Amino acid sequence: MTAPFFEVENLYVSFAGRQRLFQPTMPSTKAVNGISFTIEPRRTFGLVGESGSGKSTVARAILQLTPISAGRIRLDGVDVTRVQSDDELAFRKRVQAVLQDPFSSLNQVHQVRTIVGDGITRHFGIKPGPEREQRILGLLDEVGLTGEFLDRYPYEMSGGQRQRVSIARSLAVEPDLIIADEATSALDVSIQSQVINVLRRVQADTGVGILFIGHDLEVVRHMSDDVGVMYLGFLVEAGAAEGVYESPSHPYTEMLIASAPVPDPEAQEERRRLRRTFRRDTEPPSPSDLPPGCPFESRCPVSMDICSREMPTATVARHGGYVRCHLHTSGPILAGESVVDFIRSATTRK
Numbered sequence: 001m002t003a004p005f006f007e008v009e010n011l012y013v014s015f016a017g018r019q020r021l022f023q024p025t026m027p028s029t030k031a032v033n034g035i036s037f038t039i040e041p042r043r044t045f046g047l048v049g050e051s052g053s054g055k056s057t058v059a060r061a062i063l064q065l066t067p068i069s070a071g072r073i074r075l076d077g078v079d080v081t082r083v084q085s086d087d088e089l090a091f092r093k094r095v096q097a098v099l100q101d102p103f104s105s106l107n108q109v110h111q112v113r114t115i116v117g118d119g120i121t122r123h124f125g126i127k128p129g130p131e132r133e134q135r136i137l138g139l140l141d142e143v144g145l146t147g148e149f150l151d152r153y154p155y156e157m158s159g160g161q162r163q164r165v166s167i168a169r170s171l172a173v174e175p176d177l178i179i180a181d182e183a184t185s186a187l188d189v190s191i192q193s194q195v196i197n198v199l200r201r202v203q204a205d206t207g208v209g210i211l212f213i214g215h216d217l218e219v220v221r222h223m224s225d226d227v228g229v230m231y232l233g234f235l236v237e238a239g240a241a242e243g244v245y246e247s248p249s250h251p252y253t254e255m256l257i258a259s260a261p262v263p264d265p266e267a268q269e270e271r272r273r274l275r276r277t278f279r280r281d282t283e284p285p286s287p288s289d290l291p292p293g294c295p296f297e298s299r300c301p302v303s304m305d306i307c308s309r310e311m312p313t314a315t316v317a318r319h320g321g322y323v324r325c326h327l328h329t330s331g332p333i334l335a336g337e338s339v340v341d342f343i344r345s346a347t348t349r350k
C-alpha cells in the first residue's frame with residue numbers, strides 16, 4: 001500500500017501553563033489531543049468545530065509555528081514533524097498558508113509585484129525582469145486579478161482582492177499543500193464564494209491538496225471532499241463530507257448542523273427543536289482540565305453512565321468514516337437508528 005500524500009498521525013499539542021509570581025503554575029492547555037487525518041493531491045480536508053476547539057493549533061503545528069508534544073506529520077512519506085533549518089526553505093515551498101486576515105499577513109510596504117514575485121525569486125532564483133513579470137501576471141490571472149494590480153499596495157485593495165493576492169503569493173512557489181485557516185471567514189458572503197471558487201479552480205489546475213479550516217459548516221461542506229469535526233482538541237468524527245453532513249454519527253456534529261440556519265421554515269423549526277435538546281447553557285470542560293470520559297458529556301442529551309468514565313474509542317461510522325462515541329460501541333444502543341433519530345426519540349421519551 002502506498003503512503004498517504006500528506007498525513008497527520010496522532011498529533012498532540014499542549015501549551016505550558018503560565019508561571020505566576022508567588023502563585024502555583026497554571027495547568028497546561030491540551031489544545032490538540034491525538035488527531036489523525038490524511039490529504040491526497042487534488043483533495044480538500046475540511047476541519048470544523050466551535051471556537052477554541054484547536055483548529056488553528058493544528059494548522060500552526062503543521063506549519064511548524066507551534067511545537068508539537070507528540071505525533072508525526074509526513075509529506076510524501078517523509079517525516080516533516082520537526083523540519084531542520086537546512087530543510088526549511090524546501091518545506092516552506094511545499095506547504096503554504098492562506099490565513100484569515102490578509103491585511104496583516106501581506107507586507108503593507110510592498111506592491112503586489114513584490115508580494116507575489118518574492119517567492120518566485122527565493123524558490124526558483126528568477127530575478128525581477130520579464131520572465132518573473134510574466135509568471136506574476138499568470139498567477140494574478142489564475143486568481144481572477146488583472147495586471148492593473150501589479151503596482152497596488154495591500155491598503156489599496158478590498159478584502160476579497162487581498163485574499164486573492166494572498167492565494168497568488170502562495171501559488172507562486174508551486175506548493176503541494178495549502179493550509180487555509182479561516183481564509184474566507186472575514187469576507188462578505190458573495191466574496192466568500194468567489195474566493196472559494198478561486199481555490200477550487202486553482203486546485204483543479206495545479207492538483208494542490210488543501211486543509212480548509214472554517215466556522216461556517218456550509219462553506220466547509222462546499223469546499224471539502226472529506227471533513228473532520230473537532231471538539232476540545234479531539235477529532236470526534238471524520239469521513240467523506242457528504243456522509244458526515246447527511247448522516248452525522250456524533251451528537252456534537254448533529255448539534256453543529258442543528259445550529260446552522262436553513263432557509264426552509266419547516267426545516268428551521270425542526271432544527272430549533274433538536275437544538276433545544278442539547279445542553280447549550282453548560283460550559284464545556286476546560287482544555288486545562290479535561291474529563292476522563294467523553295469530552296462532550298456535559299452537553300450531550302443522550303449520555304450514558306459509561307460516558308463520564310471512559311473515553312470512547314474510534315469506530316467505523318455509518319458513512320464509512322469514523323466516530324468517537326459510546327453510542328456506537330456500548331451494546332446495540334442505536335439499534336439501526338441514525339444518531340439524529342435516536343436523539344429525537346430519546347429526548348421525547350424523557
Ligand SMILES: Nc1ncnc2c1ncn2[C@@H]1O[C@H](COP(=O)(O)OP(=O)(O)OP(=O)(O)O)[C@@H](O)[C@H]1O
Nearest residue numbers: 015029031049050051052053054055056057058287
Ligand atoms: N499560544 C497559546 N498559548 C496558550 N494557549 C493557547 C495558545 N494558542 C491557542 N491556545 C488555546 O488552545 C485552544 C485551541 O485554540 P485554537 O486557536 O487552536 O482554536 P480554534 O479552533 O482555531 O478557534 P477559533 O475558531 O476561535 O479560531 C484554546 O483553548 C486556546 O485558548
Ligand code: SF4
Nearest residue numbers: 294297300307325326
Ligand atoms: S460518548 Fe456519550 S456523552 Fe459522548 S457524545 Fe457519545 S453518547 Fe454523548
Ligand SMILES: [Mg+2]
Nearest residue numbers: 055056057182
Ligand atoms: Mg482558529
